[in-house]
Amino acid sequence: MFQLANPRRFYDLAQRLEPWVWAIAAILLSYGLYLGLIVSPPDYQQGETVRIMFVHVPAAWIAMMAYSGMAVASISSLIWRHVVADLFAKASAPVGAGFTFLALVTGSLWGRPMWGTYWVWDARLTSVLILFFLYLGYMALWSAIEDQTKAARAAAVLCLVGAINLPIIKFSVDWWNTLHQPASVARLGGPSIHPAILTPLLVMGIAYMVLYLAMVLQRTRIEILEHRLALALAADASRADRDTSTLSHRSAHSPEGAL
């Protein structure tokens, strides 16, 4: 863990792992989609429409997992000042936003035939929409503050404040009456999904997780590269500044300059 705090080590490790992680993600995704779209049976109530679940539910899981990862990174950034933690959180945000968007869109497309509406303002749907806006706000904050150190600190605080939303999303269906149904998988008493439908769902869940990992590894690696580049450019610029100022200083006082 502390090895990874070193940007150089993280970069090397990510570079080595990336192709493998992408390959595993591709294999798992194809297998999961095959299971979900072809092998698994229709649902007794929802018929074939239940297959939307295989893209919708894992997307919602990753939406929350990506934010949890950012929150943990933000805590370590605020306490231990790890550059990699900042860059990891920064790199995760667009990935998490993408999965949240996917969950919202597929949920809406599922809601229309099943519930009879694309959207309602119940506690579950609204809290996930807030999660999406938190991701956007987080990204906006990073790009709004020019000083990267200050941006990292502000973004970490925003991320942690927003983390309050995570338990609200998870338990919204238990605490309040919602149109959205209660949890089927992660609940007391075990999953309420028949194994024939649960297996493709879990395979898709793992596939999305590996896909998330591949995206975040690559994006974090690129962030490290950009961070290095910015540091090098700043160092260059200050050296150039010093050179020109000493040059002009010299020329102003040199006998040739006076002539």
Added chain:
Amino acid sequence: MRRRTQRLWFVVGGLSVLSVAAALVLSAMSDNLVFFYSPTDLIKKAPPVGRMLRIGGLVEAGSVRRSDDGSVAFVVTDTNKTLAVSYHGLLPDLFREGQGVVAQGRLQPDGTFAAAEVLARHDENYMPPEVAKALKDQGMWHPEDGKKPGQQTAPAAMLDRPSGGGQ
């Protein structure tokens, strides 16, 4: 090390204060966060007649009556209290007896509910049709009563949510 410990406590303290604040706000607003009222809630809260609101529960088995002019009447139950609902329009595919339903509309002076919009609500159970049939054949499950497979006495999952019990 001391500065780090200081920052650690600062983060921990900040997060706890924030959680408490969020919990207080949410519990204060919990009435507004409720998406629908169950028939029992309606009797307890007694909202004014004519105000737009949502009610929810299970469609009572055998209560659906369709007329030729496209209007539907059914009874919504939370296995404790019931409410008669009238509706004119298209029903969602998942609208079935024994299944969850949420209706938006107004309470009428005669104590019935005139729905302007009816949404179907499905529960957290998923299974292939053969399995559902087998469960029913074995008499282990009676979806019409709003009971879950293998659960003989507890009321439907959707209705015991607010009290936090159930499973």
